Amino acid sequence: MLKKHHEYAKGLLKERNLKATTTRIQVISLISAYKTAMPLSKIQQSLANTDRVTLYRTLNALLEKGLIHKAFSSGEDTYYALCSDSCSTHAHQHDHIHFKCKVCQMVTCEYPEEKVVVSFPGFKVDSLNVSAVGVCGRCA
Amino acid sequence: MLKKHHEYAKGLLKERNLKATTTRIQVISLISAYKTAMPLSKIQQSLANTDRVTLYRTLNALLEKGLIHKAFSSGEDTYYALCSDSCSTHAHQHDHIHFKCKVCQMVTCEYPEEKVVVSFPGFKVDSLNVSAVGVCGRCA
DNA sequence: TTTTTAAATGCAACAATGTTGCAATAATAG
DNA sequence: CTATTATTGCAACATTGTTGCATTTAAAAA
Ligand SMILES: [Mn+2]
Ligand SMILES: [Mn+2]
Ligand SMILES: [Zn+2]
Ligand SMILES: [Zn+2]
Numbered sequence: 001m002l003k004k005h006h007e008y009a010k011g012l013l014k015e016r017n018l019k020a021t022t023t024r025i026q027v028i029s030l031i032s033a034y035k036t037a038m039p040l041s042k043i044q045q046s047l048a049n050t051d052r053v054t055l056y057r058t059l060n061a062l063l064e065k066g067l068i069h070k071a072f073s074s075g076e077d078t079y080y081a082l083c084s085d086s087c088s089t090h091a092h093q094h095d096h097i098h099f100k101c102k103v104c105q106m107v108t109c110e111y112p113e114e115k116v117v118v119s120f121p122g123f124k125v126d127s128l129n130v131s132a133v134g135v136c137g138r139c140a
Numbered sequence: 141m142l143k144k145h146h147e148y149a150k151g152l153l154k155e156r157n158l159k160a161t162t163t164r165i166q167v168i169s170l171i172s173a174y175k176t177a178m179p180l181s182k183i184q185q186s187l188a189n190t191d192r193v194t195l196y197r198t199l200n201a202l203l204e205k206g207l208i209h210k211a212f213s214s215g216e217d218t219y220y221a222l223c224s225d226s227c228s229t230h231a232h233q234h235d236h237i238h239f240k241c242k243v244c245q246m247v248t249c250e251y252p253e254e255k256v257v258v259s260f261p262g263f264k265v266d267s268l269n270v271s272a273v274g275v276c277g278r279c280a
Numbered sequence: 281t282t283t284t285t286a287a288a289t290g291c292a293a294c295a296a297t298g299t300t301g302c303a304a305t306a307a308t309a310g
Numbered sequence: 311c312t313a314t315t316a317t318t319g320c321a322a323c324a325t326t327g328t329t330g331c332a333t334t335t336a337a338a339a340a
Contacts, residue, residue, distance in 0.1 A: 019306090019307055019308075019315095019316065019317070020307075020308090021306075021307070021316090021317060021318085022306090023317085023318080024317095050318090050319095051318070051319050051320075052297090052298085052319095053298085053299080053300090053318080053319070053320080054317080054318055054319070056297090056298060056299080057299095057317080057318085058317095061317095097258060099260070099263060099265075102266070110260050110263075112258050112259065112260050113260075116256060116258055116270075118237060118252050118256055118270065118272060119252065120239070120250050120252050120253075122276075122277035122280070123239060123250075123272075123274055123275070123276055123277060123280075124274045124275040124280055125239075125272045125273075125274040126242070126272075126273055126274040126275070127272065127273050127274070128270065128271075128272050129269075129270070129271045129272070129273075130256075130258065130268065130269070130270050131268075131269045132258060132263075132265045132266075132267065132268050132269070133265075133266055133267045133269075134263055134264045134265040134266040134267070135263070135264040135266070136262075136263055137262035137263060140262070140263075140264055159286095159287065159288070159335085159336055159337075160336075160337090161287090161288060161289085161335075161336070162335090163288085163289080164288095190289090190290095191289070191290050191291075192290095192326090192327085193289080193290070193291080193327085193328080193329090194288075194289055194290070196326090196327060196328080197288080197289085197328095198288090201288095
């Protein structure tokens with residue numbers, strides 16, 4: 001059951017030429033098993049015996065290599081989600097948006113039917129960041 | 141020239157039942173004169189002889205009363221902009237988006253022609269936050 | 281204008297979050 | 311299995327923001 005995520009994590013790390021260390025495997029497995037974006041506070045709880053610094057360095061490594069991304073960041077917590085294959089070592093490529101349910105606090109990556117497009121005359125838009133807050137299906 | 145912003149600031153403060161203290165007037169005047177959203181670092185520079193704590197408390201007061209809003213927040217800096225009249229003591233009501241030019245670092249509030257709408261089945265969207273990064277007209 | 285009083289300020293101390301240098305340790309290539 | 315190199319843990323530091331409290335200031339009352 002956890003083995004599945006564990007093996008998956010190892011594969012991802014090898015693909016991106018990152019050493020498959022215990023902490024990295026644990027972080028990826030955790031987020032993978034969590035299904036929705038996982039708040040840092042929960043990751044920390046689960047890895048309570050891992051040094052704070054190591055966790056930060058691990059998250060930074062995974063962010064840089066395009067394995068995870070910041071899905072939401074409020075004053076309270078920062079949520080991390082696994083990247084899809086479209087993200088590479090050199091660039092994140094996200095065309096989705098992030099939704100936070102204000103009831104259950106869950107944060108998810110959502111892919112709306114109509115792609116969000118914004119343009120203003122005279123400006124060149126390189127990247128767009130869209131996040132929404134509301135009530136999720138289960139809480140409604 | 142600065143008098144104008146100064147008087148404007150006093151008016152805004154009175155409207156929202158905030159005491160017209162020196163720091164508050166200065167902060168509002170500064171942002172008002174800055175035209176685009178002003179980074180905290182610059183506000184701090186301009187108010188170097190004001191206590192750090194006072195500045196934080198001032199910004200919080202202005203945020204709570206709907207006089208200013210956070211326009212952009214990167215790891216580097218947080219940008220503050222004046223609110224329009226639609227924001228009140230009790231709720232911010234922003235239907236605009238925030239643009240940051242990655243060349244000149246300027247952050248502006250923009251009102252695209254087509255209003256951005258996002259919906260996913262099963263979710264109730266209360267608020268939408270859209271920010272864009274790119275190149276502004278002057279830098280293009 | 282002067283007095284009163286309630287709120288804002290400055291200071292010191294604290295808290296939370298993240299970063300850096302370096303010696304000890306663990307992962308992987310040979 | 312051994313050698314090599316990256317990762318880890320620890321201590322120390324940095325940055326950002328918050329809290330309690332005595333002093334000062336703004337604005338209302340006299
Ligand atoms: Mn996402
Ligand atoms: Mn704005
Ligand atoms: Zn929910
Ligand atoms: Zn520009």
